[in-house]
Amino acid sequence: MIEAATELFATQSPDEVTVADIAARAEMTSAAVYYHFSSKDKVLVEGMRAFATALREELHALTEAHAPGSPVGPALTSLVAWLGEHRSAATVFFTSSAGMSQEAEALRHESRTQLLEELVRLTRKARESVSDAEAAVIALGLLSLLETSAISQVRGDDVYRSLGHRSFVREVGRLAERIADPAAAE
Numbered sequence: 001m002i003e004a005a006t007e008l009f010a011t012q013s014p015d016e017v018t019v020a021d022i023a024a025r026a027e028m029t030s031a032a033v034y035y036h037f038s039s040k041d042k043v044l045v046e047g048m049r050a051f052a053t054a055l056r057e058e059l060h061a062l063t064e065a066h067a068p069g070s071p072v073g074p075a076l077t078s079l080v081a082w083l084g085e086h087r088s089a090a091t092v093f094f095t096s097s098a099g100m101s102q103e104a105e106a107l108r109h110e111s112r113t114q115l116l117e118e119l120v121r122l123t124r125k126a127r128e129s130v131s132d133a134e135a136a137v138i139a140l141g142l143l144s145l146l147e148t149s150a151i152s153q154v155r156g157d158d159v160y161r162s163l164g165h166r167s168f169v170r171e172v173g174r175l176a177e178r179i180a181d182p183a184a185a186e
Contacts, residue, residue: 001026001033005040006047009096010088014044044092045103051089052111058082059115063122072126072180073173076142080172083150084165091154094147116143126180141179145172 004026008017019040023030037043062075083090093111097104119139123130130138149172152160160168 001028001036002043002047002050005043006051006088006092009044009047010091014040014096014100019043041101041103044097044100045107047089048093048097048104048107051086051093052107052114054086054089055079055083055093056111056114056118059118059122063118063125066122066125068125068128070126071177072122072142073177075122076146076176077169077173079146080149080153080169084153087154090150094150095154112143112147115146116140119143119146123180138180142176145175145179 001022005017005022008021008025012021017040019030019033022040022043023033026033033043037046059075059079062078066072066075093108097108099105116136116139119142120135123135123138123142127135127138149168151157153168163171
């Protein structure tokens, strides 16, 4: 049901999606949807929650596998590729649900905080001698790059289309390197 709803929310404005639409896509009755969720907004938030958890786990796995002292670019490009593989959920999380409800915004805020913490860990692995403040600022820059890249990719905006997928991902990696270690990127 959540998958069916996510597909709908990714292709239509959440305001336009009804519980009946979700039920039809999931091959269920509206009553069955209401049995599990009190509203379509609750279905939306649950889909966002599942995506946020999976995104955090993917970043955690990339951080764990990251070789100390190695550049962060490959980790960020892997994450952007992962977002492309989860396009519908990424579309809902990063674009469709924006401003939809306080609960959705609170979840997005909580997710950003967790991703930022993980990006601080990744930064420390990449640059072991970095100060706490510098690691936090670098991680914030990487998070901004990740979010902006995700939005560009899921919307297929002018930048994404003009570069094409491969060049776009490569440029994200290069920019991640410049953010994480400006001296090494020159």
